[in-house]
Amino acid sequence: MNRREFMDALERQLQDVPLEDRIDALQYYEDYFEDGGYDKEQDIINELKTPENVANIIKRDLGILKESNGENSENNKTEYKNYRGEYSTNNNGNYNWTNDSQNMNNYQTYNETKSNNKFDKRLILIIIIITFPITIGPVLGFFGALFGIFVAVFGVAFGMYAGGIGCVIGSIALLATGAFADASIVFGVGLILLSIALFVTLLCSFMCRVVIPSVFNGIRKLIRYFRDGEATA
Amino acid sequence: MTFTTGATLLDAVVLAIVSEENEGTYGYKITQDVQQVLEISESTLYPVLRRLQKNEFLDTYDRQYDGRNRRYYKITKEGVRKLEYYREEWDNYSGRITQCLKGEVGV
Numbered sequence: 001m002n003r004r005e006f007m008d009a010l011e012r013q014l015q016d017v018p019l020e021d022r023i024d025a026l027q028y029y030e031d032y033f034e035d036g037g038y039d040k041e042q043d044i045i046n047e048l049k050t051p052e053n054v055a056n057i058i059k060r061d062l063g064i065l066k067e068s069n070g071e072n073s074e075n076n077k078t079e080y081k082n083y084r085g086e087y088s089t090n091n092n093g094n095y096n097w098t099n100d101s102q103n104m105n106n107y108q109t110y111n112e113t114k115s116n117n118k119f120d121k122r123l124i125l126i127i128i129i130i131t132f133p134i135t136i137g138p139v140l141g142f143f144g145a146l147f148g149i150f151v152a153v154f155g156v157a158f159g160m161y162a163g164g165i166g167c168v169i170g171s172i173a174l175l176a177t178g179a180f181a182d183a184s185i186v187f188g189v190g191l192i193l194l195s196i197a198l199f200v201t202l203l204c205s206f207m208c209r210v211v212i213p214s215v216f217n218g219i220r221k222l223i224r225y226f227r228d229g230e231a232t233a
Numbered sequence: 234m235t236f237t238t239g240a241t242l243l244d245a246v247v248l249a250i251v252s253e254e255n256e257g258t259y260g261y262k263i264t265q266d267v268q269q270v271l272e273i274s275e276s277t278l279y280p281v282l283r284r285l286q287k288n289e290f291l292d293t294y295d296r297q298y299d300g301r302n303r304r305y306y307k308i309t310k311e312g313v314r315k316l317e318y319y320r321e322e323w324d325n326y327s328g329r330i331t332q333c334l335k336g337e338v339g340v
Contacts, residue, residue: 031260058279
């Protein structure tokens with residue numbers, strides 16, 4: 001295994017590490033190889049044992065990997081030996097660093113799920129781009145409708161307040177003319193309108209606090225999902 | 234090595250080594266320097282440096298070297314304080330152990 005292969009394998013092993021920590025660790029080991037120089041390349045790889053070993057140390061520190069025992073380092077040693085034997089006979093670039101069939105299967109399934117995942121992401125992105133002329137209508141329509149509902153609810157609230165206040169003021173005016181019965185009816189209607197207005201106000205605040213943030217959150221997550229995929233691709 | 238080195242002692246050694254360099258130092262060199270003192274594997278130091286950095290005892294910056302960015306580690310004020318603390322603790326601890334092993338307890 002050379003430096004490039006080691007780093008590629010390490011990157012694959014760190015797929016489940018948060019992007020920032022992954023980049024940080026990879027940068028550290030890139031630096032390390034670079035500073036050690038070409039002469040030290042094999043020495044460094046020999047001492048680091050396997051990419052898996054390095055990845056496990058990083059993950060254990062991050063709390064992603066829990067198990068930690070002396071047995072583990074023993075395993076790593078034998079794995080490394082096996083890998084050396086395997087690689088010299090099997091020179092097709094598929095460096096299987098272990099003869100242990102169970103481990104190898106794990107590694108392969110891991111690789112498959114990973115590439116499937118990447119493939120899926122790309123596929124979704126392509127579908128989105130291809131169907132863009134068709135989907136753009138409904139998508140914009142959805143946001144338009146959302147906006148419409150917002151404006152309507154605010155409008156209703158505003159109208160109710162205006163109507164309610166108007167009725168209350170009107171009833172006072174009617175009271176001045178001596179029409180007590182009329183005044184009390186108009187006053188009652190005013191109070192009903194105001195109470196509806198208060199209810200709609202609650203609806204407004206719910207929309208502002210819950211609906212708008214969750215829509216933006218959703219958009220942000222979607223963007224991050226694709227950007228993350230591109231960054232690691 | 235007969236005696237094992239705990240995480241705290243390793244932290245202290247790394248802080249002491251990094252503090253020697255006014256301009257800061259880099260991962261490979263830190264590892265080489267620590268290996269002069271302790272038997273550690275090359276893969277041991279990354280988590281240590283990361284932890285010291287997270288705790289703000291070390292600061293990192295990137296500097297151009299040989300046409301690439303190299304990450305440098307520098308001790309912070311907080312780190313200097315921590316190192317002072319470790320030094321005192323070490324004097325205490327090692328003094329007592331030395332006394333005990335050399336049979337000087339109670340002398």
